[in-house]
Amino acid sequence: MLRNIPANMGGFKLLVTEAPAMKMRENGEGVTEPVTDRQGVHQFVVSLFAKRRVQPGEFAGKGDEIKVTLTADPGEGFEEGTYVELVNATVSHWETQNGDRYRSGLSFRADGLTPLG
Template sequence: MLTNVPVVLEGYKLQVTEEPVVKTKRDENGNDVAVTDRNGVQQYVVMVFGKPRGQDGRPGGKGVEVKVTLETEPGEEITDGATVELINPRLSYWANDDGKHRCGIAYRATAVKLAG
């Protein structure tokens, strides 16, 4: 399975579309609980819209919105509309063989910071 594949985002503009929040999941009682890594460090989620930058006077291509799990707490400066960079961005393929045959790509980064 492909896990932690580095992603090169040079030439792309990333803009926050939803401010970062603590990543949660539902427990067996239906309650939302904070997600932590193996070391007990709290995880966060941020939604970003990525679009190729234009070149040679031509506009960039179409973009896509993705949810990115952050391994560190984002700063207060990471707000809706901010142009940002992902630190150590990676992707992993996942699949659930639960009878529904679901699969997808999960995006992850060590951190997020303001671009420029």
């Protein structure tokens, strides 16, 4: 399976739709807990609206909301409505099958966010 492929998101405008927050999950006992990496560092998540940048006369299309896992606390200044760039963005393909239910998709990850002027 392809993992951690460098992703050049420079061709997209990225708008924060949900400010960064600590990434949480429910453990096997139903308790919500923070997500950490293998070294025990807390992970964060941000929701972004991604829309292709266009040249004059081009059609931009719709755009999509993506959730990006951040490998560190991005700090302050990334409220809803802020345009950002991703630092060292990667994308990974995932898939799962539970009985006859099959799901697949892409997961986005970055080392951080940079605000755009």
